[in-house]
Amino acid sequence: MQQTILILLLFLVSCAKKDNTDEKPGVLTLREMSDLATVEYTVTKVIKASDNKTWFKVGDRKILMSCEAHIKAGIDMGAINENSFKIAGKNIEVSLPPPKVISISLPAEGIKTEYETVSVFRDKFKSQDRDALAAQAEQQILNSIDSLGILNQAKVNTSMFVTSFLKRLGYDNIRITYDGSTRQNPMQ
Amino acid sequence: MRKVASLVTKIIFLLICYWFITRVVIPSMKNIFVSKQITIDQTPILIKEIKSIGQLITYTSFDEVVADTTIKTKGSAFVNGFNRFTPVPILPSADKQLVIIGRGKILVGTDLTRLSDSGVTIKNDTVRVQLPKAQILDAILNPSDFETFVEKGEWSNDEVIRVKAQARRKMIEHALNQHILTKADAKAKIVMENFLHNIGYKHVEVF
Numbered sequence: 001m002q003q004t005i006l007i008l009l010l011f012l013v014s015c016a017k018k019d020n021t022d023e024k025p026g027v028l029t030l031r032e033m034s035d036l037a038t039v040e041y042t043v044t045k046v047i048k049a050s051d052n053k054t055w056f057k058v059g060d061r062k063i064l065m066s067c068e069a070h071i072k073a074g075i076d077m078g079a080i081n082e083n084s085f086k087i088a089g090k091n092i093e094v095s096l097p098p099p100k101v102i103s104i105s106l107p108a109e110g111i112k113t114e115y116e117t118v119s120v121f122r123d124k125f126k127s128q129d130r131d132a133l134a135a136q137a138e139q140q141i142l143n144s145i146d147s148l149g150i151l152n153q154a155k156v157n158t159s160m161f162v163t164s165f166l167k168r169l170g171y172d173n174i175r176i177t178y179d180g181s182t183r184q185n186p187m188q
Numbered sequence: 189m190r191k192v193a194s195l196v197t198k199i200i201f202l203l204i205c206y207w208f209i210t211r212v213v214i215p216s217m218k219n220i221f222v223s224k225q226i227t228i229d230q231t232p233i234l235i236k237e238i239k240s241i242g243q244l245i246t247y248t249s250f251d252e253v254v255a256d257t258t259i260k261t262k263g264s265a266f267v268n269g270f271n272r273f274t275p276v277p278i279l280p281s282a283d284k285q286l287v288i289i290g291r292g293k294i295l296v297g298t299d300l301t302r303l304s305d306s307g308v309t310i311k312n313d314t315v316r317v318q319l320p321k322a323q324i325l326d327a328i329l330n331p332s333d334f335e336t337f338v339e340k341g342e343w344s345n346d347e348v349i350r351v352k353a354q355a356r357r358k359m360i361e362h363a364l365n366q367h368i369l370t371k372a373d374a375k376a377k378i379v380m381e382n383f384l385h386n387i388g389y390k391h392v393e394v395f
Contacts, residue, residue: 030366034379035245036300037325042237053224068236072326077244077379082386092387102245103295105328108352113345126339127286127348129226134331136228144233157240161300168308169315169387 059119284341
């Protein structure tokens with residue numbers, strides 16, 4: 001019986017939480033790119049949150065914020081090479097890489113607290129809390145990029161931009177196509 | 189034989205106990221006094237504006253900056269006055285303090301919509317393009333890029349915006365100190381030269 005208790009104690013000791021926080025720091029550097037951004041969407045979103053789910057906190061807190069995000073999309077010019085062009089006199093056929101999301105920006109000036117109510121026994125929302133809520137909104141916007149149609153608009157705008165540039169270079173008949181399927185890379 | 193069976197039963201019993209304690213009892217007890225994370229509701233995204241642009245982004249500078257501000261409150265004068273009469277400061281400071289760490293990026297490149305009509309000239313198989321100068325196109329510091337290190341006192345939205353603007357300015361300053369505009373100009377020239385060579389021009393002059 002003593003043996004059993006000893007083994008049980010050993011099992012309990014082994015239950016101690018292990019520290020797995022070995023996150024590597026990101027590399028902060030300069031990076032070369034060659035992205036052509038042709039469309040910018042400005043979108044808005046209401047951030048609505050209620051802090052009433054913690055059982056031991058008396059009273060609740062509610063907040064309504066609004067935020068504005070700027071999303072840029074376009075193509076990677078680095079993927080264009082001599083095989084991307086078919087030229088016959090004044091006629092040219094250009095095959096462009098698929099459009100992608102280049103950047104998403106939620107500037108601090110565009111995030112506003114519209115309404116806030118806090119019970120007597122609760123603390124007001126701190127800057128850190130507001131940032132955490134806005135970060136969730138940022139993620140929701142990122143997840144909804146497909147439904148905004150920004151990649152299709154980027155195709156239209158890129159075609160117009162390249163066509164106009166090639167016309168200035170003397171081409172009369174310009175045909176633009178896109179390689180493969182469209183894909184996004186919002187975190188680039 | 190009976191001893192072996194008894195030992196196996198004990199081991200199985202202990203394993204079940206171990207699983208129950210580590211997976212069910214300890215996590216739920218540990219989380220009893222942990223505040224639940226506040227999650228935002230799903231709300232629609234409204235498209236406010238769609239703008240046509242023509243920005244050739246040639247460099248991105250990733251950076252980490254610290255911005256901090258201390259603001260005197262109504263109680264600061266009293267606390268400071270009181271502490272002046274004591275040999276060592278007795279009362280804690282009543283100033284508001286905010287220290288944030290921002291990890292963002294600066295996008296630098298050339299605004300090709302500023303390319304003038306006279307900026308492109310063609311003569312036989314030679315093309316000359318005068319590109320507009322590179323500029324800071326975006327300084328991106330999103331809410332998820334900020335970490336609050338110290339937050340003392342109540343901070344209004346506008347006060348926080350001013351501290352974040354300070355972080356943004358620092359990031360731009362760092363990027364400019366790395367001669368990013370010169371590098372971006374050189375890269376834009378290479379991208380444009382490659383593009384023009386690829387469409388068949390033998391002699392390309394981009395400046």
